[in-house]
Amino acid sequence: MKDRKDIIEIKNLNKWYGDFHVLKDINLTIKKGEIIVVCGPSGSGKSTLIRCINYLEQFQEGSITVDGIDLINDVKKIKAIREEVAMVFQHFNLFPHLTILDNLTLAPIWVRKMPRKEAEAMAMKYLERVGIANQAHKYPNQLSGGQQQRVAIARSLCKNPKIMLFDEPTSALDPEMVAEVLDVMIELAREDKTMVCVTHEMGFAKKVADRIIFMDAGQIVEENTPEEFFQNPESDRLKLFLEQILSH
């Protein structure tokens, strides 16, 4: 992992919502192919942090560089970064007026100007991978939550992104459906994609993460390999957090 090049570089990132200081001096470097899990109590700024990476949130200070592209408020640069970074949302955010297949082919056809036939073939390939190819002509609301999230993952794969961001992908799901989504994510983690996942699925973190980042009150409190993270937490805040989520 050491010899790989950096793909995301976040330097001195600061962000405010009005007067509320959400992100405080965030410094984080992520290497190509790394799997990062970000956890922390709610309101700690972890979602905000990953949403800054594809510019869904603007920030006031600091810099983010994604695959050599400086993230500034410039339509072309934002577009270039969004070509490489895909995002999976907590509430799936599929487009309810389009079929599953059309959800997947929308960006390839309109952004990458791919011929429809080709886009559909590619979409079917990804649907196959997440195990929903037989539902391609249904509408999102006809699918279960777990299936919708798998479609959302397939949709983000259609860009063939270098980086995948996951914003609490399993927290809106029924307990019985969490596993099917995590299975797809574990599958992805085995490939050469860079993944940044905000999640509380500690089992997932233990299994696939290269590093786990713990955030509290807008700052990075600790970052470590999974073994160290769970066995030797340094700060009291992390000890308390682990106690809370692992004691049940």
Added chain:
Amino acid sequence: MATYEKKQERKAPSNTKGATFWIRENLFSSPLNVALTLLGVMILFWIIPPFVKWAYINANFAGSTREDCVSGGACWVFIRMKIDMFMYGFYPSDLRWRVNSVYGLFFVLIVAFKYLKSPLLKVALAHIYFIAGFFLVHGGFFGMETVPTDKWGGLMLTIMVAAVGIVAAFPLGVLLALGRASHLPIIKSISVTYIEFIRGVPLITILFMSSIILPLFFPEGMTFDKLLRALIGIAMFEAAYIAENIRGGLQSIPKGQYEAADAIGLSYWQKMFLVILPQALKVAIPNLVGVSIALFQDTTLVLIIGLFDLLAMVRLSAADSYWLGYETEGYVFVTFIFWFFCYSMSNFSQKLEKRFNTNLR
């Protein structure tokens, strides 16, 4: 290990459904409801039989003169003799085939819509239809005789004013709604000012302005068709209302839809036209049809700037000294025509809603 047996499904108890249950629940559920039901039935008995007697049983259908109306019921002969006026106004009778062919082409358009998939082609075709329709009715090319717009009238004018008003106002309304939802302060304030100004002024005022005040600003000798001026005024007026209805639809779209569209890399216009507007318009269908129905009825206001729509034609015909005293028949006829069109639009709206409903289970 505990085992359990799957329970069989049963039908709902029979005394909780069916017609008798419905009647008992909705019409006779309390003493007050019983009284209201009886009162309602009484009112219906009081209105319907005399009306049927007047409009059908005692009515006169045959004949062609006033003298044929002797039985005391409705004199539908009057409508029959004047129907051409009601439909076409003063449009020359030997040229009415042009208007009829525009009506006919409408059905061709509908059939073409069924077979066309691309929305862009549909919009283009609809615009071609309206422009071609206008020129066909107007004439003045290929040796076709020109029929100036002051000869246009009756139902034909009503339909044209309403249809052109809606079709021309719709794109402007969409842009205004997007403008009002925009984050760019200048675009937003222009849109808000326009919408709030127009909504603060009655349609009559706009019609007066477009027909009387506007020409004062034109250079000497420049004339501008009166109907066209009215149409522009109506389209500008309707655009504000359409914009507000679409804004309502836009506000119902969750933020996640915008974020997902951004995240997959769509540009602003792609995001709006491919993701947001299709959903927002679907939500806005009932209100947009409401606006269309209101406009269809509001077209009667063009009378005050000297255009003769259906209602104006009926009033004019009823003032004909030979047919004096048959306004009632005329107004019942107008009522029916307006009801027919508005009810069709309302029905169409429900069909659209069903067709675009993707919240299937």
